[in-house]
Amino acid sequence: MNIIYLLQVVLTLVMLIHTSILDIKTREVDLKVWLIYSPLILFLYFDYKLVIPFLYLYSVITTNVMIYVFYRLALMGGADLFLSVILSLGNAVVYPFFFPKLSEEGIEPLVILLYASLLIGITALGNMIRNLGHINGDLPFTTKLSLMISGKRIKVRDFLNSKFLFPLTQIDEKGNVSLRTTFSVDEDDAEWRKKFQEYVNKGIIKEDDEIWVVWGVPVIPFILAGYVISLIIGLPI
Structure with a gap:
C-alpha cells in the first residue's frame, strides 16, 4: 500500500461523499461536477499493469453496460452513469483487508456494483x-x-x-x-x-x-456504501 493508492482512495471517497450529498438533496449532479472529478481516471495509469486485463475489462464492461441499460430504461439517472465510468476507471485495483485477491486483480468495479445492489435489495426487503x-x-x-x-x-x-x-x-x-x-x-x-x-x-x-x-431512490449513497464495503471486504470466493 503506497501514497498513490491512499490518494486514490481518499479522492474517490471525496467524490462519492460530495455527489451523495447532492443526490440526496436534489437528485441531480451537475455535469461540471463530473468534469472536476474526471481526472480520477488517471489512476488507471498506475493500476493497469497490476490487473489481469481480461478480468478487468470484463468487470468494467459488465458494470457500465448494466448501468447504461438501467439509464436507457429511465430507471437510473445520467449522474449514476457518469459516476460508474469514473469509479470503474479510477479504481482498477483496491486492497481490501479481507478476501483481497480478485479486487487486486481487477474485479473491483463489479464488486462495488454487487455490494451497492445488495444494499438496495436489503432496503427493498425491509x-x-x-x-x-x-x-x-x-x-x-x-x-x-x-x-x-x-x-x-x-x-x-x-x-x-x-x-x-x-x-x-x-x-x-x-x-x-x-x-x-x-x-x-x-x-x-x-x-x-x-x-x-x-x-x-x-x-x-x-x-x-x-x-x-x-x-425516488438516491443511488449514489448506495454506491458510496458499496465502495466502502469493498475496501474492507473483497469478493469472498
Whole structure:
C-alpha cells in the first residue's frame, strides 16, 4: 500500500461523499461536477499493469453496460452513469483487508456494483416486510409484488407535503383510479404534487384519501456504501 493508492482512495471517497450529498438533496449532479472529478481516471495509469486485463475489462464492461441499460430504461439517472465510468476507471485495483485477491486483480468495479445492489435489495426487503397486510388481495400478483417492494401507502395530504415521492396511484379528471408499478427518473415530483393539489381543489380526491407512492431512490449513497464495503471486504470466493 503506497501514497498513490491512499490518494486514490481518499479522492474517490471525496467524490462519492460530495455527489451523495447532492443526490440526496436534489437528485441531480451537475455535469461540471463530473468534469472536476474526471481526472480520477488517471489512476488507471498506475493500476493497469497490476490487473489481469481480461478480468478487468470484463468487470468494467459488465458494470457500465448494466448501468447504461438501467439509464436507457429511465430507471437510473445520467449522474449514476457518469459516476460508474469514473469509479470503474479510477479504481482498477483496491486492497481490501479481507478476501483481497480478485479486487487486486481487477474485479473491483463489479464488486462495488454487487455490494451497492445488495444494499438496495436489503432496503427493498425491509419495505416489503413493512407492506405486509397493506396490499389489496384483488390485485395481480406481479402488481402486488412490485408495490410491496418499492411502494408506500400514504395520505394525499402527506404526499402534497413530500419531496421526491412519485404517485403510483393514477387518477384522471373523472376520478377514475388505476395503478402503475414503475416511474421514470425524468418525471418531476413537483409537477405531480401540483396535479394532485388541483384534484383536491376540484373535489376529485380528498386529503385524507390514501394513495400508493414510490420514493425516488438516491443511488449514489448506495454506491458510496458499496465502495466502502469493498475496501474492507473483497469478493469472498
